[in-house]
Amino acid sequence: MPKWIDHIVVRVKDINEALENYENKLGMKASKGPDAIPEMGMTRAILPLGDEGRFIELAEPLGEDGAIGGALERYGEGVHLVALAVDNLAEAKAEMQANGARIIEAGTQVFVHPRDGHGVMYQLIERT
DSSP states (O other): OOOOOOOEEOOOSSHHHHHHHHHHHHHHOSSSEEEEEEEGEEEEEEEEEETTTTEEEEEEHHHHSSHHHHHHHHOOOOEEEEEESSHHHHHHHHHHHHHHHEEEEEEEEEEEGGGGGGGEEEEEEEEO
């Protein structure tokens, strides 16, 4: 059972422009980035929310091949995923699968298919 929203990933066309907007219009400042992460096919920046480790992650694709690039091409800018904190990743995954949720696994990462989230992809993150 999810406990809280851990972080939100927002896909953007231009990370520098997005950072300027978030800082000037929303009063948020990046604590990290922008940093290119080739293995994930993106450049990202982290905007902290409060003091409990929660954040918004801005993600600009490095190309059209990765998940961010493909989603940006299909859907445009916007929320890419919402990460939910769970006590036990294996148990949460098993419970959701038993309830009929389609689970996507990428290495050690676990996602709930957007069809089961009414257009929103959820990531499960173990946080105790």
